[in-house]
Amino acid sequence: RAAGDPAITELQPWMRSLGDGVDAHPYGMPSPFEAHVKRRNVEWLTADPVSSVNFTPIHELDGIITPNGLCFERHHSGIARVDPSLHRLMINGLVDREIVFTMDDLKRFPRYNRIHFLECAANSGMEWRGAQLNGCQFTHGMIHNVMYTGVMLRDVLAAAGVKPTGTWLLAEGADAAAMTRSIPMEKALDDCMIAFKMNGEALRPEQGYPVRLVVPGWEGNMWVKWLRRIEIGDQPWQHREETSKYTDLLPDGRARRFTYEMDAKSVITNPSPQAPLSHGKGPTVLTGIAWSGRGTIPRVDVTLDGGRNWHQARMDGPSLEKSMHRFYFDFDWDGRPLLLQSRAHDSTGYVQPTKDALRAIRGPDSIYHNNGIQTWHVDERGEAENVEVG
Ligand code: MTE
Ligand code: CO
Structure with missing residues (x-):
């Protein structure tokens, strides 16, 4: 920040007056500045919101626990x-x-x-x-x-x-x-x-x-x-x-039928289409989640170039059976476009497949149990988009 940054030199409103007392919020809520962090639905998916679904904002969360x-x-x-x-x-x-x-x-x-x-x-x-x-x-x-x-x-x-x-x-x-x-x-x-x-x-x-x-x-x-x-x-x-x-x-x-167990799966949550890279090139924290219905996730691989080169991600936080795992990949972004993917390995040795590999076996008509590898394209501005690589 340049010298004279008013966030430093000026007194902010929250320093000029007293805040709420302890009885103002008997059941606490997030900061109003976090109001965008919410469940959302996709209106055209279902006929009405009663028999329907909404979605966890996983791109806004970290660690492994969902609030x-x-x-x-x-x-x-x-x-x-x-x-x-x-x-x-x-x-x-x-x-x-x-x-x-x-x-x-x-x-x-x-x-x-x-x-x-x-x-x-x-x-x-x-x-x-x-x-x-x-x-x-x-x-x-x-x-x-x-x-x-x-x-x-x-x-x-x-x-x-x-x-x-x-x-x-x-x-x-x-x-x-x-x-x-x-x-x-x-x-x-x-x-x-x-x-x-x-x-x-x-x-x-x-x-x-x-x-x-x-x-x-x-x-x-x-x-x-x-x-x-x-x-x-x-x-x-x-x-x-x-x-x-x-x-x-x-x-x-x-x-x-009776396909009960959820196969190993992962996704990069940041960057992603709702969470672009806003900081330009240089040190960049990539993160995501992985899970398996059969055990733990000892390893996740990440690629920045659509699968040509894979790097082992850093797992962090508790590794528990049939629980979410958190991974990070810390890298220096050179500002060029990226094709991001993650690939989970579970404790049984199973490796998350590509979408094409899944479709080769299951055909075109499936809906459920899609654990294929997800790709995000990130452009020079850091904007991300959902794509598939052939
Ligand atoms: N149980 C009842 N009684 N009614 C329901 O509609 N939905 C099921 C399951 N249990 C459902 C239910 C489905 S399809 C899912 S994916 C999970 O609950 C969703 O759990 P959640 O609402 O806690 O995310
Ligand atoms: Co369901």
Whole structure:
């Protein structure tokens, strides 16, 4: 800054008078200067905002935790406003004892804390046939990563006593959609949770207050919100969300079904179309997020030239199972155009594929489970655009 910068030499308004007292904001909100940091929807995607989705502003966030007020929302019939004193969770079907729990009953099981990402299977679905939406909020923002507090589903099921023939369960929500999904018992007994807190405070209504199912690493649709019933059975129920929706139509007319695990994926969040490089050439911080439904992300590669040369990014922050990871690549920008991509490696050895490699196997008609490599073109001014390289 030149000498005489008024930001230094002049007294600013916030130094001339006293600020608000401690009682002005009993529940704190972000600075008004951050008002642009918000969930956004894409109006033409859905007929109305009730059965719809909005997107996490991942280009405005850092680290690995998504703040509660910015977690994307996906509702099939809007947000259920559930009174916790009237909320019940029923366990029925192939059990020794059918049980109805109140919220207080649930809170008497041993409590656990786990950080996990939730990704909608439709995240990046609009990009299947080519670059479409200009911003990682829209191409990759159907994800959030939150610390859940809750009880293990296996402990709750043990209280009801699952019969040996009980190999599947059906989770049902208390919203007007009564959203239902079949879940294999093996997963239920492994790491599923019934959560009532997110990032330390009560779940937000949008996220399923007072209770939601947490199904680590598996597609978001299975994480039933406003959870009211779990039925134990001996086969999947073949509901709408696992037949006509959340399945992948293959070129030969068959469909991939029960594709639960979210494959390893990554995206550069800065720079990106909503977050251009505004500082010109010189030291530049590139950053992004990576995750895998099968484990951790030990490594992310970054290219500045559309895949000709790859560099290993620097991972920073906690590396947890089925959780978001943060990567950085610090470089000196020479001011020339860039073709940015990131490529995640997960702890099973799986490497994130190109979009072309995915389409070669899955054909042109898929929507869900697009974990292909994303490309941003950055021009000399630092403006970024969603493109594909052939
Ligand atoms: N649960 C109920 N009861 N109703 C719903 O509409 N949407 C599902 C899932 N659980 C849904 C639900 C879908 S498709 C996704 S991707 C996640 O919730 C979204 O969770 P979020 O709103 O916390 O982001
Ligand atoms: Co979804």
